Amino acid sequence: MADTMKNIPGGLMARLVGHAQGYALHLTPDHVLCRGNTGLTYQHRRLFLVDIEQITLQRTRRALLITAVLASLALGVLVLTYAVLALTESLNGPGGIFLNPVTLLITAPLCGGAILNVLMGATCRTIIRTRAHSEHVKSLSRERIALRALKMLEPAIREAQRGLAVERAVPDTEQEDDALPGPE
Amino acid sequence: MKRPQTCPRCSGPLRPDAAGLKTLTPCPACRTPILVLDFPALYTSPSAPPARPVPAMEGAATCFYHEKHTAEAPCCHCGRYLCAVCAVYLGGKVYCTACLERFDEQVRAGKDQDPDNILMGAQRWNYTTLVLLGVLVLGFLALPIIAFLIAFFLSFSGAPI
Ligand SMILES: [Zn+2]
Ligand SMILES: [Zn+2]
Ligand SMILES: [Zn+2]
Numbered sequence: 073m074a075d076t077m078k079n080i081p082g083g084l085m086a087r088l089v090g091h092a093q094g095y096a097l098h099l100t101p102d103h104v105l106c107r108g109n110t111g112l113t114y115q116h117r118r119l120f121l122v123d124i125e126q127i128t129l130q131r132t133r134r135a136l137l138i139t140a141v142l143a144s145l146a147l148g149v150l151v152l153t154y155a156v157l158a159l160t161e162s163l164n165g166p167g168g169i170f171l172n173p174v175t176l177l178i179t180a181p182l183c184g185g186a187i188l189n190v191l192m193g194a195t196c197r198t199i200i201r202t203r204a205h206s207e208h209v210k211s212l213s214r215e216r217i218a219l220r221a222l223k224m225l226e227p228a229i230r231e232a233q234r235g236l237a238v239e240r241a242v243p244d245t246e247q248e249d250d251a252l253p254g255p256e
Numbered sequence: 257m258k259r260p261q262t263c264p265r266c267s268g269p270l271r272p273d274a275a276g277l278k279t280l281t282p283c284p285a286c287r288t289p290i291l292v293l294d295f296p297a298l299y300t301s302p303s304a305p306p307a308r309p310v311p312a313m314e315g316a317a318t319c320f321y322h323e324k325h326t327a328e329a330p331c332c333h334c335g336r337y338l339c340a341v342c343a344v345y346l347g348g349k350v351y352c353t354a355c356l357e358r359f360d361e362q363v364r365a366g367k368d369q370d371p372d373n374i375l376m377g378a379q380r381w382n383y384t385t386l387v388l389l390g391v392l393v394l395g396f397l398a399l400p401i402i403a404f405l406i407a408f409f410l411s412f413s414g415a416p417i
Contacts, residue, residue: 092384112385120346125298128264129291131280194289196280199264203297215280222293229295236296 076101081220083108083211095210097221099228104200106207121232123202127225129218134195142186146179192216261292309339320352331355 078099079087086094086108095108095115104124106117153175198212198221212218261270268285270292280289309325312318317327317337325339331352344351 109385114383123297124295126295127293129280130264131289197264219279219291222291226293233296236300 077105078224080104080211080224082209082214082217086211097209097211099224102232104225106200106209108211110210117205117207119200119202119205119207121229122236123204124200124229124233125203126201127222128199128201129212129215129222130197130199131215132195132197132213134213135189135193138189139186142182142189146182146186149175149178149182261294263288263290264292265290309341 080097080099083094083096086096088094091108092114093109095106095110098105098107102121104119104121106115106119108115153172157172192214194215195213196215196218198209198218200207200209209218212221261274262268263270263283263285265288266283266286268283270290271281271284274281274292275294277291280291282288283290309319309322310328312324312326319325319327319339319342320336321342322339325341327337328340329343329350330337331343332349333351333355336352338350338352342352344353344356346356
């Protein structure tokens with residue numbers, strides 16, 4: 073069975089460090105397997121292709137927020153360095169503000185993170201709905217990756233539901249129903 | 257039959273052509289870029305006509321629960337014959353309600369953790385996250401204690417604090 077299970081894009085964390093920390097989707101011939109860390113719980117859920125009613129993508133401001141936080145943190149460290157250097161009257165010391173080893177060590181990763189975040193593009197919230205359940209797909213939180221995943225999911229779901237559209241077209245004239253007892 | 261599409265964020269109505277879009281487009285109401293993909297399952301409403309049982313002929317196999325109904329399919333789990341009323345089709349397989357109830361109980365009770373036995377899905381505590389959180393909390397709690405110990409021993413060594 074394992075060879076018929078395909079990884080759906082997204083969920084780098086799950087691929088790198090495993091599903092205890094990450095979250096990822098897998099596509100099998102008849103269902104989508106949602107597997108991994110959802111905060112404090114570990115989840116393993118199957119969404120059958122024939123049951124999926126809707127997938128929605130909704131852009132979020134998370135990318136903007138992350139960039140803003142990282143940039144302001146970097147700026148804050150620079151300001152702090154300036155203040156410390158000014159107080160200790162060593163502004164003209166080796167390296168100055170920007171090449172100060174401590175500052176560089178802190179600001180470089182922050183700036184790197186901000187740039188990486190910008191490169192990864194807009195963030196979004198992806199939700200897969202069935203009649204009974206709405207799955208917030210954490211691994212599809214970047215638009216580019218989510219759209220790529222949809223390219224894989226959509227044909228599979230349409231293929232699985234091909235019969236449904238036909239069934240629906242049949243008019244249901246015979247509606248009278250004698251209350252049937254269910255199983256005890 | 258088709259219900260109008262609504263925005264996942266503000267629940268406002270979407271453009272009539274929203275279903276055919278392939279990229280995120282702003283919602284007419286809240287301007288949030290969205291993409292809504294509908295599948296046929298959305299329109300097979302729960303009010304679809306219930307399956308009608310076929311009255312059993314003499315000598316024909318009958319439903320385990322209804323002896324007057326012809327059996328349509330066996331439950332893939334317990335093997336009992338089921339009529340059109342009792343058969344529950346799920347993910348391309350047939351189950352009886354008794355088995356579904358049992359699966360549900362097992363999943364709820366957290367007994368059944370084997371992925372291949374879990375029918376609908378399951379959730380359990382993520383121990384790795386819990387342990388990491390625990391270490392973090394303990395670390396924070398220990399910080400003042402360590403600081404205090406260092407200060408305590410430094411005061412003995414006579415070094416100025
Ligand atoms: Zn909206
Ligand atoms: Zn059964
Ligand atoms: Zn029956």
